[in-house]
Amino acid sequence: MDLETKIEAILFWKGEPVSVDKLVDLLKVSKDEINSAVVSLTEKLVGRGIVLLAREGELTLGTNPELSDLIEGMQKDELNKDLSRSSLETLSIVLYKNGVSRAEIDYIRGVNSSFILRALSVRGLVEKTVDENDNRRFIYKPTLELLSFMGVTSPKDLPDYGDINISIEAAAKNLAEELKNETGV
Amino acid sequence: MDLETKIEAILFWKGEPVSVDKLVDLLKVSKDEINSAVVSLTEKLVGRGIVLLAREGELTLGTNPELSDLIEGMQKDELNKDLSRSSLETLSIVLYKNGVSRAEIDYIRGVNSSFILRALSVRGLVEKTVDENDNRRFIYKPTLELLSFMGVTSPKDLPDYGDINISIEAAAKNLAEELKNETGV
């Protein structure tokens, strides 16, 4: 059995997000091997009823977003699809930056975001993790739940995802300075 | 989307056997159409991590039987694993609140706890029951086995139960109100 088949079986059996580390551990292969198997599994699933949702370090299976209406019709639980203005602003930043500190979110929004981030975290839409590059700070990332509500299997599939980075670079430079000055406060 | 894709999505989502009659009803097609879609779906799944199982007019998806060792090993692994800090914290709230909804736990912890509660219930540490006061929601309680493992007959026998219980009740109530208006419209 090839790796992608095994990954598919494991994800199906679990029915909830599984970390890449866990797969490395279970399948005794390298991270790179997992990642390339993920690419081919994603391709194999095109046009199928199941899609593979992936973000950095975590995978899960879900139903094809094109069948949203069909499944929603069968679903008993009510879904909360409402987003307040501040939720929308904050989620957009978290999604398009795909990993962002609270200071950056505050800088972009011009208001304090700690309250809304907690609310979104309770709702399971964003997740706070330790920054891999600097373990003294935290970054907020989109959860697989958020991606599934957006109907995309990865943040990179969001419309305009590739285009934004250039326009943001200039401002990001200022931001870095600003944040440096404020850390003393 | 073709019929087999829809069937695959439904079976995946339900995670339990679905009768052909039910699919006829849901998808508004004839039994023959379902049956021929099932044949082609079965073929498509050859060599995949997931297989289609058909028995006595019922259909379900399962993991490829060739991978049963892998899945069993994983299951065992999981059950013998030490509980994480988050799991223990969640468990303590279930114990000290003695009958708590998932939302209440989420408010107190500031993160979504659904996967953790699922894992605790698979290990027989908590049980999910319908709330007697509101039958649309579930509440989580410690299992009797857990209580006797801890050497108490009721959560009320836990150290400082009265004190902590009141604080948790109050926190859950306050936070629920605070967050109610934030993420929605």
Added chain:
Amino acid sequence: MDNEILEDSYTVKTPGFEGPFGLLLSLVEARKLFINEISLSKVTEDYIQYMNKLGGLTPTEISNFIIVAATLILIKSKSLLPNLNLTSEEVSDISKLEDRLRLYGVYMKLSENVKNMFGKKIIFAPLERKNETLVFLPDNQITKESMMQFARDSLVRVPKKVFLPEVEIKKVMSIDEMIDKLTERIQSSIKMNFREFAGAAETREEKIVVIVGFLAMLELVRGGILNAIQENNFEDIMIEKQVLIINEDFV
């Protein structure tokens, strides 16, 4: 050109903005302008008027609006009195505001995508599987004492209600001082440059009217600042809508 103050304000229909940038951006966009010093100087009055009308804000929220207002005031002052000397810090504040507003604008455009897509085509996770195996698998970490400790710890991390942080008060108070100094600078600049105002007496008077109007506007901002500070000088006055403090070490 300079009598923008006398013009009717552009109305922003609904409060479709969350913070100061949202307000500012909607004012600029309502006039179909690009973000630059000229457009920002044109919307300064509208911004300040809106700001003073906004009700139900916490002092922290008010201070966010005031901080942006301070930079707008600089931009406006410069446009009224081109020979007003700005410090290098003030110049950098202005360019930073422009950059931040553009950045905010970028994300607001992107937020349209999020708004259009959220909840429309959902990828559903499978339903919770029925418990296949009924087992009881405890863990030796579970004891009466540890559970008590975990429960207590989780309560410690519950967010607390807080007052406006002192930093914020200081920031706002420094803006109050800035307005003081700016008023002085503008007044002396008028005296010094009175004769230099070009053109007929009529135009000259017009200019003075504009500047006097602007000084009155500064007083309005000061009023808002006083409100924000007063509410925080007394510790027993709680922030109306309690703000949660999130301890970054946990959550």
